[in-house]
Structure formats: structure tokens, C-alpha cells
Amino acid sequence: MEKYPLKDFMDASEPIIVEDVLAHPRVSEIAHTLIASGLRSFAMVPIAVGERWFGVIALGRNEPSTLTREFIRSHRTLAGQAATALESMRLLENTRRRAEREQLTSEITARIRETLDVETVLKTAVHEIGHRLGLAALDVRLGVDKDLLTAQSETKIVEREKEQ
Structure with missing residues (x-):
């Protein structure tokens, strides 16, 4: 996520919606790259929990367009669910690793106590x-x-x- 070119424009809690890259002041310096890749309008919805970024849902069109509130809301919901699932997986993996270390310590301690x-x-x-x-x-x-x-x-x- 750190190398993603538009991450600097994003806030972990809010999506970015650009109806026309040529008319949006924050993306003007990368507008040529976006247009060259076929994007004229796009939305990016962060997949994040707090300040922890997992990724982004990026949607684009090759022409200027307006996205409905319902469209954005549904993608925010999807991103929130994905972030929650990814955070749960991360926490579960951390717990598994910690349990392995504790088991190792317990086994070594038991052998030493013999x-x-x-x-x-x-x-x-x-x-x-x-x-x-x-x-x-x-x-x-x-x-x-x-x-x-x-x-x-x-x-x-x-x-x-x-x-x-």
C-alpha cells in the first residue's frame, strides 16, 4: 500500500471519488498517468481498520461519471467487511504464533524441571x-x-x- 501512487490522497476512513481526473485539483499531477491507463473517473474505497491499511477497492471508468450514494455505500460496506475479516485473520495469526512460543517455552521448561x-x-x-x-x-x-x-x-x- 505504501507504493500505491494515490495513497497520499487517501484517508483510511473516507473513500476518494473523482468524477473527472482533468477537473480534480488533487490528482492533476498524475492525471496523465490515469488517462494513459484508461481512467477518466474513479473511486477508491480504503480497506482499513483504524490506521492499519490492508488495501483499496479501486473502481474506474474511461469517461467522466457520477457515482450514486448507494453505489459508494455498498462498496464502503464491502471494504469494511473485508477489513474486518483481514484484521481478524491477522489477529488470529498473531495469537497462533504467540501460542506456539508459549508451548515451546512450556515444553522446554518441563524438560528442564525433570x-x-x-x-x-x-x-x-x-x-x-x-x-x-x-x-x-x-x-x-x-x-x-x-x-x-x-x-x-x-x-x-x-x-x-x-x-x-
Whole structure:
């Protein structure tokens, strides 16, 4: 929608109606483009919820014309219904992704709670996070004084190393 040439003329809450591109002051700078594409009159009804744009219903004719209020009202209703459906789909997808993240966190937490051994906890966390996120490699190092606890997802080894 950002690259749509007439978006700057539009308000998310109101349609634009141009009965004749040659007589409309706001579209005069792009009138030649509109006429070249075969449009002499048009209406654009935003598909938006609040300030969130999904698209536009664009209707055009190759001659100057006047659109009836009923015609515009019916297309505003259609655009409103489309925007509501698209917003619902967007929210549902966000909810689905959030549920997946919460499920992942819950599963990893459950696996970690199965043990009280720090090395096993680290190994389990690294393995699960690397596996669930599809990472090629994951390297976690926990330092306590000079001891270093290391876990890597590409190996199944958890080891203590002395820092040099």
C-alpha cells in the first residue's frame, strides 16, 4: 500500500471519488498517468481498520461519471467487511504464533524441571532450544569463577573446562 501512487490522497476512513481526473485539483499531477491507463473517473474505497491499511477497492471508468450514494455505500460496506475479516485473520495469526512460543517455552521448561543437575539442565535447554528453533548451532557458556560450563547443540556433550 505504501507504493500505491494515490495513497497520499487517501484517508483510511473516507473513500476518494473523482468524477473527472482533468477537473480534480488533487490528482492533476498524475492525471496523465490515469488517462494513459484508461481512467477518466474513479473511486477508491480504503480497506482499513483504524490506521492499519490492508488495501483499496479501486473502481474506474474511461469517461467522466457520477457515482450514486448507494453505489459508494455498498462498496464502503464491502471494504469494511473485508477489513474486518483481514484484521481478524491477522489477529488470529498473531495469537497462533504467540501460542506456539508459549508451548515451546512450556515444553522446554518441563524438560528442564525433570532434573536438578545444572549440567543436565544446560544440556537439555541447549538441545531443545536449538532443535525447536531450527538452529544449525547453539553455544551456551556459563561461567562460575574459573569453571566454565559449556553446552553446544551440535554435540551431545556438556563439559567443564578450566579457563586458561
